[in-house]
Amino acid sequence: MRLVRQAQLILLAALLPASLTAAFHPRRPPWFQPALAQGEEMLPTVLAWGDNVLWVDARSAEEYGTDHVPGALLLNLESWDQLFPKFLDGWAPGKKVVVYCSAGTCELSREVAERLRKNGISSVFVLKGGWEAWKTRK
Amino acid sequence: MKYFLFQLCVFAGSAFGQLAWETTEQTFNSKPQDKEVVAKYKFTNAGPKPIKIQNVRTSCGCTTAALNKTDYAPGESGDIEAKFTFAGRTGRQEKAISVDTTANPEQPTILKLHVYIQETVKIEPEVVLWRVGEQPDPKSIHIVIADDASAKIVSITSDNPALKVKLTEVKPGKEYEAQITPDSAAQPAAATVMIRTDYPPDNPETKYAYARIK
Numbered sequence: 001m002r003l004v005r006q007a008q009l010i011l012l013a014a015l016l017p018a019s020l021t022a023a024f025h026p027r028r029p030p031w032f033q034p035a036l037a038q039g040e041e042m043l044p045t046v047l048a049w050g051d052n053v054l055w056v057d058a059r060s061a062e063e064y065g066t067d068h069v070p071g072a073l074l075l076n077l078e079s080w081d082q083l084f085p086k087f088l089d090g091w092a093p094g095k096k097v098v099v100y101c102s103a104g105t106c107e108l109s110r111e112v113a114e115r116l117r118k119n120g121i122s123s124v125f126v127l128k129g130g131w132e133a134w135k136t137r138k
Numbered sequence: 139m140k141y142f143l144f145q146l147c148v149f150a151g152s153a154f155g156q157l158a159w160e161t162t163e164q165t166f167n168s169k170p171q172d173k174e175v176v177a178k179y180k181f182t183n184a185g186p187k188p189i190k191i192q193n194v195r196t197s198c199g200c201t202t203a204a205l206n207k208t209d210y211a212p213g214e215s216g217d218i219e220a221k222f223t224f225a226g227r228t229g230r231q232e233k234a235i236s237v238d239t240t241a242n243p244e245q246p247t248i249l250k251l252h253v254y255i256q257e258t259v260k261i262e263p264e265v266v267l268w269r270v271g272e273q274p275d276p277k278s279i280h281i282v283i284a285d286d287a288s289a290k291i292v293s294i295t296s297d298n299p300a301l302k303v304k305l306t307e308v309k310p311g312k313e314y315e316a317q318i319t320p321d322s323a324a325q326p327a328a329a330t331v332m333i334r335t336d337y338p339p340d341n342p343e344t345k346y347a348y349a350r351i352k
Protein backbone atom coordinates (compact mmCIF):
# COMPACT_ATOMS: atom_id res chain seq x y z
CA MET A 1 0.00 0.00 0.00
CA ARG A 2 2.84 2.31 0.94
CA LEU A 3 4.58 1.46 -2.32
CA VAL A 4 1.50 2.48 -4.35
CA ARG A 5 1.24 5.78 -2.51
CA GLN A 6 4.91 6.53 -3.18
CA ALA A 7 4.45 5.74 -6.85
CA GLN A 8 1.44 8.08 -7.00
CA LEU A 9 3.46 10.86 -5.36
CA ILE A 10 6.30 10.43 -7.85
CA LEU A 11 3.80 10.54 -10.74
CA LEU A 12 2.16 13.67 -9.34
CA ALA A 13 5.54 15.33 -8.88
CA ALA A 14 6.44 14.56 -12.50
CA LEU A 15 3.06 15.70 -13.83
CA LEU A 16 3.49 19.36 -12.90
CA PRO A 17 6.76 20.06 -14.82
CA ALA A 18 5.55 17.85 -17.69
CA SER A 19 2.34 19.89 -18.00
CA LEU A 20 4.26 23.16 -17.89
CA THR A 21 6.65 21.91 -20.59
CA ALA A 22 3.75 20.77 -22.79
CA ALA A 23 2.04 24.13 -22.42
CA PHE A 24 4.91 26.61 -22.65
CA HIS A 25 8.08 25.05 -24.09
CA PRO A 26 8.99 26.91 -27.33
CA ARG A 27 9.97 23.67 -29.09
CA ARG A 28 7.22 21.42 -27.72
CA PRO A 29 5.95 18.84 -30.21
CA PRO A 30 2.50 19.60 -31.68
CA TRP A 31 -0.50 17.71 -30.32
CA PHE A 32 -1.79 17.10 -33.81
CA GLN A 33 0.52 16.69 -36.81
CA PRO A 34 -1.32 18.05 -39.88
CA ALA A 35 -1.57 15.56 -42.73
CA LEU A 36 0.80 16.31 -45.59
CA ALA A 37 -0.19 15.77 -49.20
CA GLN A 38 2.35 14.08 -51.44
CA GLY A 39 5.23 16.45 -52.16
CA GLU A 40 4.29 18.84 -49.35
CA GLU A 41 6.61 19.84 -46.53
CA MET A 42 6.14 21.73 -43.27
CA LEU A 43 8.09 24.96 -42.71
CA PRO A 44 10.23 23.61 -39.79
CA THR A 45 11.42 20.76 -42.03
CA VAL A 46 12.31 23.20 -44.82
CA LEU A 47 14.11 25.51 -42.41
CA ALA A 48 16.12 22.55 -41.16
CA TRP A 49 17.47 22.09 -44.70
CA GLY A 50 19.32 25.38 -44.25
CA ASP A 51 20.97 26.89 -47.32
CA ASN A 52 20.30 23.88 -49.50
CA VAL A 53 16.93 25.34 -50.54
CA LEU A 54 15.85 27.35 -53.54
CA TRP A 55 12.60 29.16 -52.68
CA VAL A 56 10.14 29.67 -55.53
CA ASP A 57 7.31 32.18 -55.20
CA ALA A 58 4.33 31.10 -57.34
CA ARG A 59 2.22 34.17 -56.55
CA SER A 60 1.64 37.18 -58.81
CA ALA A 61 4.48 39.61 -59.57
CA GLU A 62 2.57 42.24 -57.58
CA GLU A 63 2.43 40.08 -54.43
CA TYR A 64 6.07 39.07 -54.89
CA GLY A 65 7.01 42.74 -55.26
CA THR A 66 5.28 43.60 -51.97
CA ASP A 67 7.14 40.96 -49.98
CA HIS A 68 8.63 37.49 -50.42
CA VAL A 69 10.87 34.93 -48.76
CA PRO A 70 14.44 36.33 -48.93
CA GLY A 71 16.21 34.97 -51.99
CA ALA A 72 13.03 33.50 -53.50
CA LEU A 73 12.69 33.45 -57.28
CA LEU A 74 9.41 34.49 -58.88
CA LEU A 75 7.96 31.72 -61.05
CA ASN A 76 4.26 31.64 -61.85
CA LEU A 77 2.21 30.09 -64.62
CA GLU A 78 1.07 33.49 -65.82
CA SER A 79 4.54 34.58 -66.97
CA TRP A 80 6.16 31.15 -67.21
CA ASP A 81 7.92 31.75 -70.53
CA GLN A 82 9.72 34.82 -69.19
CA LEU A 83 10.45 33.48 -65.70
CA PHE A 84 11.42 29.86 -66.34
CA PRO A 85 14.84 30.66 -67.90
CA LYS A 86 15.63 32.84 -64.85
CA PHE A 87 14.69 29.92 -62.61
CA LEU A 88 17.03 27.64 -64.60
CA ASP A 89 19.87 30.10 -64.13
CA GLY A 90 19.31 30.22 -60.35
CA TRP A 91 18.75 26.50 -59.86
CA ALA A 92 21.54 24.01 -59.18
CA PRO A 93 21.32 20.21 -59.18
CA GLY A 94 21.12 18.87 -55.63
CA LYS A 95 19.25 21.91 -54.29
CA LYS A 96 15.80 21.31 -52.88
CA VAL A 97 13.17 23.50 -54.54
CA VAL A 98 10.35 24.71 -52.28
CA VAL A 99 7.36 26.36 -53.96
CA TYR A 100 4.89 28.51 -52.04
CA CYS A 101 1.72 30.39 -52.85
CA SER A 102 -0.50 32.85 -51.00
CA ALA A 103 -2.68 30.52 -48.92
CA GLY A 104 -2.97 26.93 -47.80
CA THR A 105 -5.66 26.26 -50.39
CA CYS A 106 -3.77 27.86 -53.29
CA GLU A 107 -3.36 25.39 -56.13
CA LEU A 108 -0.80 27.44 -58.03
CA SER A 109 2.17 26.24 -55.99
CA ARG A 110 1.17 22.61 -56.66
CA GLU A 111 0.85 23.32 -60.38
CA VAL A 112 4.21 25.09 -60.57
CA ALA A 113 5.82 22.22 -58.63
CA GLU A 114 4.24 19.67 -60.98
CA ARG A 115 5.45 21.53 -64.07
CA LEU A 116 8.99 21.69 -62.67
CA ARG A 117 8.94 17.94 -61.96
CA LYS A 118 7.70 17.26 -65.51
CA ASN A 119 10.72 19.18 -66.74
CA GLY A 120 13.09 16.89 -64.90
CA ILE A 121 13.76 19.14 -61.89
CA SER A 122 14.15 16.81 -58.92
CA SER A 123 13.46 17.40 -55.20
CA VAL A 124 10.57 19.82 -55.68
CA PHE A 125 8.30 20.42 -52.67
CA VAL A 126 5.27 22.56 -51.85
CA LEU A 127 5.29 24.53 -48.60
CA LYS A 128 2.36 23.50 -46.41
CA GLY A 129 0.48 26.65 -45.41
CA GLY A 130 2.17 28.75 -48.10
CA TRP A 131 3.23 32.36 -47.62
CA GLU A 132 1.06 32.67 -44.49
CA ALA A 133 3.07 29.88 -42.83
CA TRP A 134 6.28 31.84 -43.55
CA LYS A 135 4.79 35.13 -42.32
CA THR A 136 3.60 33.64 -39.03
CA ARG A 137 6.76 31.60 -38.34
CA LYS A 138 8.13 31.90 -34.82
CA MET B 139 -29.60 24.76 -55.42
CA LYS B 140 -27.81 27.63 -57.20
CA TYR B 141 -30.89 29.85 -56.66
CA PHE B 142 -30.96 28.89 -52.99
CA LEU B 143 -27.29 29.79 -52.59
CA PHE B 144 -27.85 33.12 -54.32
CA GLN B 145 -30.78 33.86 -52.00
CA LEU B 146 -28.54 32.96 -49.07
CA CYS B 147 -25.92 35.42 -50.37
CA VAL B 148 -28.60 38.12 -50.70
CA PHE B 149 -29.66 37.44 -47.12
CA ALA B 150 -26.06 37.57 -45.94
CA GLY B 151 -25.51 40.76 -47.93
CA SER B 152 -28.58 42.40 -46.43
CA ALA B 153 -27.40 41.48 -42.96
CA PHE B 154 -24.19 43.45 -43.52
CA GLY B 155 -25.55 46.09 -45.91
CA GLN B 156 -23.26 44.99 -48.76
CA LEU B 157 -23.53 44.00 -52.38
CA ALA B 158 -24.66 40.40 -52.78
CA TRP B 159 -22.75 38.72 -55.59
CA GLU B 160 -24.17 35.85 -57.63
CA THR B 161 -20.63 34.51 -57.83
CA THR B 162 -17.22 36.01 -57.12
CA GLU B 163 -15.22 33.38 -59.00
CA GLN B 164 -15.49 32.12 -62.59
CA THR B 165 -13.48 29.57 -64.56
CA PHE B 166 -13.05 29.30 -68.35
CA ASN B 167 -11.29 26.83 -70.62
CA SER B 168 -10.27 28.51 -73.84
CA LYS B 169 -9.25 27.10 -77.21
CA PRO B 170 -5.95 27.96 -78.93
CA GLN B 171 -7.69 30.24 -81.46
CA ASP B 172 -9.50 32.30 -78.76
CA LYS B 173 -8.13 35.78 -78.15
CA GLU B 174 -10.04 36.81 -75.00
CA VAL B 175 -12.69 35.85 -72.46
CA VAL B 176 -15.48 38.01 -71.09
CA ALA B 177 -16.97 37.29 -67.66
CA LYS B 178 -19.95 39.01 -66.06
CA TYR B 179 -20.19 39.28 -62.28
CA LYS B 180 -23.79 40.04 -61.26
CA PHE B 181 -24.70 41.68 -57.98
CA THR B 182 -27.65 43.10 -56.08
CA ASN B 183 -27.72 45.84 -53.48
CA ALA B 184 -29.18 43.75 -50.68
CA GLY B 185 -28.91 46.46 -48.03
CA PRO B 186 -31.34 49.15 -46.90
CA LYS B 187 -29.20 52.08 -48.20
CA PRO B 188 -27.93 53.12 -51.65
CA ILE B 189 -24.43 51.85 -52.46
CA LYS B 190 -21.85 53.57 -54.63
CA ILE B 191 -19.13 51.58 -56.38
CA GLN B 192 -16.15 53.84 -55.83
CA ASN B 193 -13.43 52.01 -57.67
CA VAL B 194 -12.83 48.87 -59.76
CA ARG B 195 -9.21 47.75 -60.17
CA THR B 196 -7.74 44.82 -62.06
CA SER B 197 -4.59 42.87 -61.21
CA CYS B 198 -3.14 43.08 -64.72
CA GLY B 199 -3.08 45.50 -67.66
CA CYS B 200 -4.41 42.61 -69.75
CA THR B 201 -7.75 42.73 -67.92
CA THR B 202 -10.35 45.48 -68.10
CA ALA B 203 -13.46 45.82 -65.96
CA ALA B 204 -16.49 47.80 -67.16
CA LEU B 205 -19.37 49.10 -65.08
CA ASN B 206 -22.57 50.69 -66.53
CA LYS B 207 -23.17 52.97 -63.55
CA THR B 208 -21.82 53.51 -60.07
CA ASP B 209 -24.89 54.13 -57.83
CA TYR B 210 -27.27 51.34 -56.90
CA ALA B 211 -30.50 51.79 -54.91
CA PRO B 212 -31.62 49.11 -52.42
CA GLY B 213 -32.76 46.02 -54.33
CA GLU B 214 -31.20 47.21 -57.60
CA SER B 215 -29.02 44.80 -59.59
CA GLY B 216 -26.10 45.35 -61.92
CA ASP B 217 -22.99 43.67 -63.21
CA ILE B 218 -19.28 44.17 -63.78
CA GLU B 219 -17.98 42.95 -67.11
CA ALA B 220 -14.38 41.75 -67.01
CA LYS B 221 -12.50 41.23 -70.26
CA PHE B 222 -9.19 39.38 -70.24
CA THR B 223 -7.13 39.68 -73.44
CA PHE B 224 -4.68 36.79 -73.81
CA ALA B 225 -1.99 38.57 -75.89
CA GLY B 226 0.17 35.47 -76.20
CA ARG B 227 -0.36 34.13 -72.67
CA THR B 228 -0.83 30.39 -72.34
CA GLY B 229 -1.52 27.89 -69.60
CA ARG B 230 -3.34 28.62 -66.37
CA GLN B 231 -4.07 32.29 -65.71
CA GLU B 232 -5.55 33.81 -62.58
CA LYS B 233 -6.84 37.41 -62.61
CA ALA B 234 -8.36 39.43 -59.79
CA ILE B 235 -10.75 42.39 -59.89
CA SER B 236 -10.99 44.46 -56.75
CA VAL B 237 -14.25 46.34 -56.11
CA ASP B 238 -14.43 49.19 -53.56
CA THR B 239 -17.87 50.30 -52.39
CA THR B 240 -19.27 52.81 -49.88
CA ALA B 241 -20.89 49.88 -48.02
CA ASN B 242 -17.54 48.56 -46.85
CA PRO B 243 -14.71 50.88 -47.98
CA GLU B 244 -12.10 49.11 -45.84
CA GLN B 245 -12.70 45.69 -47.32
CA PRO B 246 -12.90 45.50 -51.12
CA THR B 247 -14.60 42.53 -52.75
CA ILE B 248 -12.17 40.43 -54.79
CA LEU B 249 -13.63 38.87 -57.94
CA LYS B 250 -11.54 36.07 -59.42
CA LEU B 251 -11.22 34.95 -63.01
CA HIS B 252 -9.50 31.63 -63.73
CA VAL B 253 -8.70 30.88 -67.36
CA TYR B 254 -6.91 27.90 -68.82
CA ILE B 255 -5.52 28.84 -72.24
CA GLN B 256 -4.73 25.76 -74.28
CA GLU B 257 -1.38 25.88 -76.04
CA THR B 258 -1.26 25.43 -79.82
CA VAL B 259 2.33 24.26 -79.73
CA LYS B 260 3.33 22.19 -76.74
CA ILE B 261 7.00 21.57 -75.85
CA GLU B 262 7.83 18.57 -73.65
CA PRO B 263 10.10 18.81 -71.77
CA GLU B 264 10.89 22.51 -71.87
CA VAL B 265 14.45 21.89 -70.73
CA VAL B 266 17.06 19.18 -71.21
CA LEU B 267 19.74 18.85 -68.56
CA TRP B 268 23.20 17.34 -68.30
CA ARG B 269 25.33 17.17 -65.19
CA VAL B 270 28.88 18.47 -65.59
CA GLY B 271 31.10 15.51 -66.44
CA GLU B 272 28.23 13.42 -67.83
CA GLN B 273 28.46 11.80 -71.27
CA PRO B 274 27.32 14.39 -73.85
CA ASP B 275 24.61 12.11 -75.24
CA PRO B 276 21.80 13.68 -77.31
CA LYS B 277 18.53 14.48 -75.52
CA SER B 278 15.14 15.02 -77.13
CA ILE B 279 12.38 17.59 -76.90
CA HIS B 280 8.94 16.68 -78.29
CA ILE B 281 6.94 19.34 -80.07
CA VAL B 282 3.24 18.54 -80.37
CA ILE B 283 0.63 20.64 -82.19
CA ALA B 284 -2.90 20.88 -80.67
CA ASP B 285 -5.67 18.67 -82.14
CA ASP B 286 -7.54 21.41 -83.96
CA ALA B 287 -4.47 22.99 -85.56
CA SER B 288 -1.79 22.11 -88.07
CA ALA B 289 1.54 23.86 -87.89
CA LYS B 290 4.94 23.62 -89.48
CA ILE B 291 8.17 24.34 -87.70
CA VAL B 292 9.68 27.04 -89.89
CA SER B 293 13.03 27.06 -88.13
CA ILE B 294 14.75 25.83 -84.99
CA THR B 295 17.97 27.40 -83.74
CA SER B 296 20.25 27.22 -80.72
CA ASP B 297 21.92 30.42 -79.50
CA ASN B 298 24.96 28.43 -78.38
CA PRO B 299 26.98 26.72 -81.16
CA ALA B 300 28.35 24.24 -78.59
CA LEU B 301 24.83 22.84 -78.10
CA LYS B 302 23.57 21.74 -81.49
CA VAL B 303 19.93 21.14 -82.39
CA LYS B 304 18.48 18.90 -85.09
CA LEU B 305 14.76 18.68 -86.01
CA THR B 306 12.92 15.54 -87.16
CA GLU B 307 9.30 15.49 -88.36
CA VAL B 308 7.46 12.61 -86.66
CA LYS B 309 3.89 13.31 -87.99
CA PRO B 310 3.63 16.02 -90.64
CA GLY B 311 2.01 19.15 -89.24
CA LYS B 312 1.38 17.52 -85.86
CA GLU B 313 4.47 16.18 -84.15
CA TYR B 314 8.20 16.91 -84.22
CA GLU B 315 11.28 15.92 -82.29
CA ALA B 316 14.23 18.23 -81.61
CA GLN B 317 17.46 16.51 -80.64
CA ILE B 318 20.00 18.56 -78.72
CA THR B 319 23.61 17.45 -78.50
CA PRO B 320 26.38 19.21 -76.58
CA ASP B 321 29.90 19.11 -78.01
CA SER B 322 31.06 18.39 -74.47
CA ALA B 323 29.53 18.30 -70.98
CA ALA B 324 32.82 18.97 -69.21
CA GLN B 325 31.91 22.60 -68.40
CA PRO B 326 28.66 24.35 -67.45
CA ALA B 327 26.82 25.73 -70.48
CA ALA B 328 23.44 27.09 -71.42
CA ALA B 329 21.44 27.44 -74.61
CA THR B 330 18.05 28.80 -75.60
CA VAL B 331 16.42 26.96 -78.48
CA MET B 332 14.09 29.13 -80.57
CA ILE B 333 11.30 27.25 -82.34
CA ARG B 334 9.49 29.32 -84.97
CA THR B 335 6.16 28.03 -86.31
CA ASP B 336 3.83 29.17 -89.10
CA TYR B 337 0.71 29.08 -86.86
CA PRO B 338 -1.50 31.04 -86.55
CA PRO B 339 -0.87 32.59 -89.99
CA ASP B 340 -1.64 36.17 -88.89
CA ASN B 341 0.78 36.08 -85.94
CA PRO B 342 2.99 32.96 -86.05
CA GLU B 343 3.96 31.62 -82.65
CA THR B 344 7.57 31.31 -81.47
CA LYS B 345 8.26 28.89 -78.64
CA TYR B 346 11.39 28.39 -76.56
CA ALA B 347 13.11 25.39 -75.05
CA TYR B 348 16.27 25.34 -72.96
CA ALA B 349 19.40 23.27 -72.55
CA ARG B 350 21.61 23.45 -69.47
CA ILE B 351 24.83 21.72 -68.44
CA LYS B 352 25.08 22.19 -64.66
